Amino acid sequence: MKTLLTSFSKGNFFGEIIRKVCVNKVFILLGTFFIFSTTCTQAIDISKPSRICPGQAGTFTVTGLPGGTYRWDITITDVYDPNYLPQTTVVSRYIWESNSYTHTFNIVSGNATISVTAFTIASIQIGFESQLINKNLPAPAPPNNGTVIGCSPNQEIAISSLPALQNNATDCYFHCNYNWTAPSGFNLSHPGASGNPLLNAESIIFPSSPSNGNLGQLTISALYSSCSYTLNSSSSATIWYGPPIISYPNSWLFDAGSNMWQLSHAASPGSTSTYSVWSGSASLIPNGNDCYVTTTDGAVIELVCTNSCGNSTPYQFIIPPSSSYDGGLSQSGKRHSYSSI
Numbered sequence: 624m625k626t627l628l629t630s631f632s633k634g635n636f637f638g639e640i641i642r643k644v645c646v647n648k649v650f651i652l653l654g655t656f657f658i659f660s661t662t663c664t665q666a667i668d669i670s671k672p673s674r675i676c677p678g679q680a681g682t683f684t685v686t687g688l689p690g691g692t693y694r695w696d697i698t699i700t701d702v703y704d705p706n707y708l709p710q711t712t713v714v715s716r717y718i719w720e721s722n723s724y725t726h727t728f729n730i731v732s733g734n735a736t737i738s739v740t741a742f743t744i745a746s747i748q749i750g751f752e753s754q755l756i757n758k759n760l761p762a763p764a765p766p767n768n769g770t771v772i773g774c775s776p777n778q779e780i781a782i783s784s785l786p787a788l789q790n791n792a793t794d795c796y797f798h799c800n801y802n803w804t805a806p807s808g809f810n811l812s813h814p815g816a817s818g819n820p821l822l823n824a825e826s827i828i829f830p831s832s833p834s835n836g837n838l839g840q841l842t843i844s845a846l847y848s849s850c851s852y853t854l855n856s857s858s859s860a861t862i863w864y865g866p867p868i869i870s871y872p873n874s875w876l877f878d879a880g881s882n883m884w885q886l887s888h889a890a891s892p893g894s895t896s897t898y899s900v901w902s903g904s905a906s907l908i909p910n911g912n913d914c915y916v917t918t919t920d921g922a923v924i925e926l927v928c929t930n931s932c933g934n935s936t937p938y939q940f941i942i943p944p945s946s947s948y949d950g951g952l953s954q955s956g957k958r959h960s961y962s963s964i
Contacts (some may be wrong), residue, residue, distance in 0.1 A: 678730035805841035
């Protein structure tokens with residue numbers, strides 16, 4: 624939508640912006656002390672890098688300036704301290720000068736904006752465009768792809784977050800410290816040091832008597848504040864000990880006409896699920912941690928979950944034959960749920 628902007632002059636300067644339907648002409652309105660001249664604005668194209676990192680330079684190219692442009696102003700608003708108002712930089716360019724501008728941003732994460740305003744030789748605004756610039760620093764990748772699995776007491780496992788912090792302008796990673804934290808009872812180490820928490824850890828050591836199951840979170844924090852930035856970011860991975868545990872197994876009738884049942888359970892981190900026919904006859908359609916089972920005469924379906932430590936204790940679902948089922952609905956309209964062993 625085009626916007627009507629108004630400039631005004633005469634004696635003691637006073638006026639206001641008037642918004643109307645845009646017309647392609649200039650007119651003069653005489654008032655007691657005012658002379659108004661009006662014109663229309665149009666959008667301007669600003670091309671910018673796909674990502675700009677704090678403390679780095681970005682080059683912006685301006686195209687699509689409206690006809691009659693004599694001067695165009697670039698205004699960049701950039702956060703430099705979260706506790707204060709943003710810092711504003713204004714640069715003027717004339718139509719015969721370069722249409723590109725390079726700006727070095729403050730070494731602080733957060734959003735910035737760039738706007739371009741076009742003016743005629745009479746300083747009447749005839750074009751405007753504003754765009755948001757994302758300078759937020761990324762969180763490190765979850766350690767070991769999100770799961771750390773231990774299989775024996777005092778086991779030491781290498782930990783990493785890829786890509787590692789590096790001076791990579793594309794991803795906004797820099798040479799800052801990583802701080803690693805694990806639950807109580809775990810130890811973290813790298814050559815020459817150990818502890819919990821620990822800077823720049825390279826391995827985690829399990830306790831001497833861990834229990835089977837979810838033992839908490841391994842957290843990695845990128846300490847951007849240690850290299851002049853203001854905000855840190857973090858991610859985490861689940862720490863699991865021992866073989867998988869099958870939790871919350873459930874079964875329900877999916878399609879009464881074919882006696883198709885859906886089986887499900889809550890999977891342990893880092894595990895895979897395998898369904899098989901333990902007895903009877905049935906066709907199986909595995910779907911991730913679920914499985915669709917179709918049977919006429921009934922069957923027992925066995926579920927086994929596997930991770931790098933081994934197999935879970937098997938779990939068996941009893942699927943009734945179609946002849947013993949009344950169509951899937953009780954008199955109250957709710958589905959029957961057959962128990963599993």
